[in-house]
Amino acid sequence: MTNIKSLSSQKNKKTLIAFSFILPNFVGFFLFTLIPVVFSLVLSFMEWDSFSKPKFIGFANFTxxxxxETFWISLKNTILYTIGVVPLTLICSLGLAILLNQKIRGMKFFRTAFFFPYVTSLVAIAVVWNMLFHPTMGPINQFLKIFMENPPGWTSSSDWALMAIVIVSVWRGMGYYMILYLAGLQGIPREIYEAASMDGANKWKQFVNVTLPSLRSTTFFVTIMLVINCFKIFDLVQVMTGGGPGRATNVLVYQIYNEAFVKFNFGYASAISLVLFVIVLSITIFQFKWNQVREKA
Structure with a gap:
């Protein structure tokens, strides 16, 4: 009987210790995620400027x-940004991973060098790239003047500003996703490539028939992460262009920020954030369903 009580006491003690480790995460999630999300949901049906009393207005914010027009422009810009960043990052990160998966001199240095931008301050990156993209004094346009008379205005041009942000985003992110692809590549058994080579498959056929199918789960994860991060883009836009020129780089999260902290229209900002959440959730669910269909095929 004493042994049973002792075992029960030890079990309760271990359970208590386990809960003590996960409790801070639950408290943090409850205070800084769940409560703000619920508050934002309620606020989307309100009119509130943070100074006066909230006023219930039903679906007026959604109407x-x-x-x-600004909302639709910001949605269009976000979609165009996503369309530009996702495939370019996938191609660049996979290409780098394949290149740096070879036995080459200085491999560790190059891996670190390509990963370094991801852990660098976004503000610092934006400031440096703004100097590089300067329409008259920037080194990029100084180089392009060799080949063309009028190089792009980049961040000062409404036609090129979004493309400039896409370029910076791809440059910054490809190192991180390269690491994920490297992990996937190193998990592919060498015997498969040897068998394919013995069957007469060249490097391209090995890439198409062995590498890509083996990296399907990695590509699926990378794509989901890229799409979510693209719809959350804010820092680069804020520092590099401020949503301009005009509304050329005004994306959804920047509009939410502008409505909430510039115009103090927190109800409308909450409504836009709710729509953004629904869009990202719908895209993620679609990607999961599509991936399941592909795996069954």
């Missing part, structure tokens, strides 16, 4: 969104 306003339908007729708000």
């Amino acid at each position: 306003k969104m339908i007729h708000d």
